[in-house]
Amino acid sequence: MDTRKSGFLAVLLIFISIALVKSEDPYHFFEWKVTYGTMSPLGVPQQVILINDKFPGPVINCTSNNNIVVNVFNNLDEPFLLTWNGIQHRKNSWVDGTPGTMCPIQPGTNFTYKFQVKDQIGTYYYFPTTAMHRAAGGIGVIQVHSRPLIPVPFDNPADEFAVVVGDWFNKGHKSLKNLLDGGNSIGRPDGVHINGKSAQVGASAEPSWTFEAGKTYRFRFCNVGMRTSVNFRFQGHDMKLVEVEGSHLMQNDYMSMDLHVGQCMSVLVTADQPPKDYYLVISSRFTKQPYSTVATIRYAGNSAPASPELPTPPPAGTLGIAWSINQFRSFRWNLTASAARPNPQGSYHYGQINITRTIKLVNSRSYIDGKLRFALNGVSHIDPKTPLKLVEYFGAADKEFKYNLIQDEPPADVEKNVKIAPNVLNGTYRNFVEIVFENRENTIQTYHLDGYSFFAVAIEPGKWAPEKRKNYNLEDAVSRHNVAVFPGCWAAVMTTLDNAGMWSLRSEMWERFYLGQQLYVSVLSPERSLRDEYSLPETTQLCGIVANLPKPPPYV
Known part of the structure; x- marks a missing residue:
């Protein structure tokens, strides 16, 4: 047996025995293999980083206070680390996954992360912090649900979807690193993606998500890009913003949302339009050269094409900055919602x-x-x-x-x-x-x-x-x-x-x-x-x- 795998099994048994003795909160165990692969997020084949052969990587779906154990096998040709963006690791910066806290996982070896999503709910993501690996993948969403006995301030959606978006470079992560090591900038990105894919209006594509008429769906968005703010909007559908980075909000309706690098938020979308295809639109913000891409949403049982007329983006330039600041100011914490929340010193x-x-x-x-x-x-x-x-x-x-x-x-x-x-x-x-x-x-x-x-x-x-x-x-x-x-x-x-x-x-x-x-x-x-x-x-x-x-x- 692979000694790395046998070591993980030993650690797993230890955690299980401790949990049984101490009646700890539930555990979730994951085994991830980090490898190179070839994908074409913008239509150009290039080397990407996969987790269990996927980009985006596996979704961690858990509940507040759950214990997470992730055994990471580094099958790359260079050191690798993952950080868990937004997970607070109470009393436990040992597994924070940054170069200032941990030794990297060397090629051909593995390391088991163990942490607790203590007193947290909401939408987060993980990504690599070594070299310029973030530009290549190794990224996925963490969904932390409220415990069953704690109500949330909206009805359970029919389904929920994890969506990673952001800019993308065709140069490849090693070329980008060489540019920076040589004292240069990486320059402008080549486009934006939705879950590692890009498409243009009118191009034939399988739907990314399917709606059933009358039902409501939760989309969890994270901007995992390198440098570019984006705006997302649904063709023909309003959004209700319900959560930002672990906090339930006073619920407002929006036609479009700005999402800056590193940020996550959740919106509810109700399938209340005539059944056919619709686009989710992602476009860049505050860039000299505009970038955009779309993904298709299909109403079940219908395949009428989406309209080529896309929803209007927010203003650019100085007016766009004012627009985005005003959107930030419209966010208000829901102080009456029952949920895990930080309460330092009251x-x-x-x-x-x-x-x-x-x-x-x-x-x-x-x-x-x-x-x-x-x-x-x-x-x-x-x-x-x-x-x-x-x-x-x-x-x-x-x-x-x-x-x-x-x-x-x-x-x-x-x-x-x-x-x-x-x-x-x-x-x-x-x-x-x-x-x-x-x-x-x-x-x-x-x-x-x-x-x-x-x-x-x-x-x-x-x-x-x-x-x-x-x-x-x-x-x-x-x-x-x-x-x-x-x-x-x-x-x-x-x-x-x-x-x-x-x-x-x-x-x-x-x-x-x-x-x-x-x-x-x-x-x-x-x-x-x-x-x-x-x-x-x-x-x-x-x-x-x-x-x-x-x-x-x-x-x-």
Whole structure:
């Protein structure tokens, strides 16, 4: 028997026996084989990354508080890691799947992730964080349902569909990596896709989804692209927005929705139109060259073709930015819905918690020794040879990085004297912090924080100042993990640092992430207690300078 598979069976039996003894929440077990394959998302054959021979990869369908065990076999020719975007990993950054927290899975080996979707519901996704693998696939949706006894604020749909969308490059992930390593930009994408496919109006295509007249369906959308915001809209059908990144919303109807890189949301669509084919339309936003694609929805028993007249896209340019900001402002957290939700320090009333720290982050683009780099507050992050979390845990942090190279206030000119180094901020456990992202560039940005959800309280044009707090939504801002920052605008979020660990705060524009527009927030529990953070798991892979060091005593 394959030793990797026998090891997984042993781990599986251990988890099952522990669950039976402790009456833990249910477990879901997955075995994934990561391989290369050939697909043509935009009609051009190229190497993609498949999970169990699929792109998009398998959907993880689970319920709040379930335990997820995923045994990942890396059959690529280079190291590989997966991160679970939006899953908070309470007390468990050991399996966060970023280069700052984990050693990569080496070719020909496997690693078993174990995490819990603790107190979460909603729509998330997983993707690779190594090299430029995100440009090649290895991506899928995570659907976390409410527990059966907890009602949701809408009737159960007839079915639900996971939809990954985003931009796509025909160059291939290794060519894109070579461009960045050589100090160049990856340039513009070649198009957009829907679940790894593209089609144009009038082209013959099998339907992607089938409706039955009178029934309502849930579509879970995630923008998994590299750099491009998209808009989605259904021909002839309204949408009811019900969930954004793990939060139920006050339900509004929309004709079209902007979805920025890294974001997920759920909409309900009712089959209330004359039976025939209809298009789902995906189009790019805020790009000099427009891109679009369609997928077909067919009413059961009918095959009359869809109309060639597509629904009108939202405005472009400055008017488009205002349109998208107004859409963000229309999102309101449903405070009466029964669901798992974050409640640090009474965050149902987060607007009444005193801010203990304000961190203002300004992104920049510059060239260092002729090579393109991106930075936050004048530091362009680079990963050390040993993951930051491991060297910190083993007491060897001073050998790999220094804390707080950046200040809470950016320098006057963030593009000058940019330093390339590991970028790690110390965070005080259980402090309530305000993070302000200020975008002085002419391209849209999106940011994600691992390990937490935050309250996205404001997006406005101009520069941020303390008096802008009077414009914050301090009552029902959406709890989420991703925020867009438009050109010449700022965005403010608030969160409690109540999840001990080492957590990635990053640009979701993957070119920018790869070239330094990211940092890590180290949140240490003063007591080093199992109550606050799990000890280093026995199955953790060690590498770099900690590979042969004795393990510190476990937390108690």
